[in-house]
Amino acid sequence: MATTTPTPAPKTNRIGLAVLDYRGGKTTLCAGCGHNAISERIIDAFYEMGIQPERVAKLSGIGCSSKSPAYFMNRSHSFNSVHGRMPSVATGAALANRKLLMLGVSGDGDTASIGIGQFVHLMRRNIPMIYIIEDNGVYGLTKGQFSATADVGAKLKTGVINDLPPIDTCGLAIELGASFVARSFSGDKKQLHAMLKAAIAHNGTVMLDVVSPCVTFNDHEGSTKSYKYMKDHEEPLHDVSFVPAFEDISIDYDPGTSVAVTMHDGSQLRLRKLEEDYDPTSKLHAIKRLAEAKEANEVLTGVFYVNPKAPTFLDMINMTEDSLATLPQDRVRPGREALKEIMEELQ
Numbered sequence: 029m030a031t032t033t034p035t036p037a038p039k040t041n042r043i044g045l046a047v048l049d050y051r052g053g054k055t056t057l058c059a060g061c062g063h064n065a066i067s068e069r070i071i072d073a074f075y076e077m078g079i080q081p082e083r084v085a086k087l088s089g090i091g092c093s094s095k096s097p098a099y100f101m102n103r104s105h106s107f108n109s110v111h112g113r114m115p116s117v118a119t120g121a122a123l124a125n126r127k128l129l130m131l132g133v134s135g136d137g138d139t140a141s142i143g144i145g146q147f148v149h150l151m152r153r154n155i156p157m158i159y160i161i162e163d164n165g166v167y168g169l170t171k172g173q174f175s176a177t178a179d180v181g182a183k184l185k186t187g188v189i190n191d192l193p194p195i196d197t198c199g200l201a202i203e204l205g206a207s208f209v210a211r212s213f214s215g216d217k218k219q220l221h222a223m224l225k226a227a228i229a230h231n232g233t234v235m236l237d238v239v240s241p242c243v244t245f246n247d248h249e250g251s252t253k254s255y256k257y258m259k260d261h262e263e264p265l266h267d268v269s270f271v272p273a274f275e276d277i278s279i280d281y282d283p284g285t286s287v288a289v290t291m292h293d294g295s296q297l298r299l300r301k302l303e304e305d306y307d308p309t310s311k312l313h314a315i316k317r318l319a320e321a322k323e324a325n326e327v328l329t330g331v332f333y334v335n336p337k338a339p340t341f342l343d344m345i346n347m348t349e350d351s352l353a354t355l356p357q358d359r360v361r362p363g364r365e366a367l368k369e370i371m372e373e374l375q
């Protein structure tokens with residue numbers, strides 16, 4: 029009689045979920061779009077960190093990039109906002125329930141063009157959330173016009189040249205108060221994966237600008253956001269690795285050649301120095317190095333700035349640990365005495 033081999037049980041993470049539990053709908057983006065690679069890294073990072081998908085709130089604006097939350101973690105909460113207005117929705121959700129892990133996905137157009145006013149106020153509040161810009165230098169969804177992150181001299185397929193200076197979202201975020209600011213490339217699997225895991229462990233605003241080529245409208249000769257340009261011009265500041273608090277943090281670490289930043293949950297972000305003197309906890313270093321890279325036409329990647337101790341907006345306003353929706357009436361409604369006092373003050 030033939031024996032049947034039992035199918036092995038799927039591999040699970042520390043909360044007993046399989047990677048399938050972190051997947052979303054089938055992508056409708058173009059094959060080869062950098063945004064798809066970022067969705068894959070998000071799935072892997074949340075799976076490996078053992079985050080309950082129901083604890084995550086996915087937020088986005090409008091654009092091909094902003095469609096991508098539909099393609100990962102379909103068990104999570106999700107809100108697709110108006111173009112460029114995701115930060116105010118995220119701020120409200122973070123205030124209403126600080127137990128949620130907020131994950132915003134935006135585009136360079138959604139953030140740096142129409143949404144710049146909202147973006148700057150999100151950064152200065154250090155709202156606890158991960159804010160990813162899937163940066164392709166164009167408005168992919170509306171057929172490839174330049175966005176405000178396009179470099180001077182970049183050329184569209186039609187021959188149009190951009191002569192306006194780009195907005196550096198990383199420089200802006202550091203200046204304004206985001207407490208974890210990094211840049212990566214959708215084609216750099218290892219670096220992006222480590223950064224996303226560190227982002228999950230951070231308490232404060234993580235602003236992650238990920239260069240993500242648009243294969244349909246901005247991947248040609250003359251583009252500065254193409255796969256080829258990134259391969260030729262990417263200049264990593266350090267090798268990024270991350271050891272979560274639930275693993276043995278003493279392994280594989282050489283303090284002489286690495287900088288280790290301890291995150292608020294005890295995890296360690298390890299940056300193996302490629303540049304001897306770079307200090308990721310110094311805003312000044314970060315801003316200076318970004319300016320130098322710009323002069324040299326390099327696309328600098330890495331964790332530019334991190335401060336795990338910066339107070340978040342929720343700490344500043346002494347927000348309750350409980351979700352507002354679960355508070356009993358006597359904690360949200362002023363009593364008769366308090367109302368009487370207010371009325372007397374107004375007389």
Ligand SMILES: Cc1ncc(C[n+]2csc(CCOP(=O)(O)OP(=O)(O)O)c2C)c(N)n1
Nearest residue numbers: 091092093111135136137138166167168169
């Ligand atoms: C108020 C408003 N203005 C303009 C548009 C048209 N529009 C849709 S997506 C988009 C740009 C998206 O670019 P980006 O955020 O870079 O996303 P990508 O498609 O490149 O990923 C624009 C201008 C809109 N939907 N709403």
Ligand code: SF4
Nearest residue numbers: 058061092168242243
């Ligand atoms: S148009 Fe560009 S940004 Fe949009 S899905 Fe296609 S490759 Fe991606």
Ligand SMILES: [Mg+2]
Nearest residue numbers: 135136164166
């Ligand atoms: Mg874009």
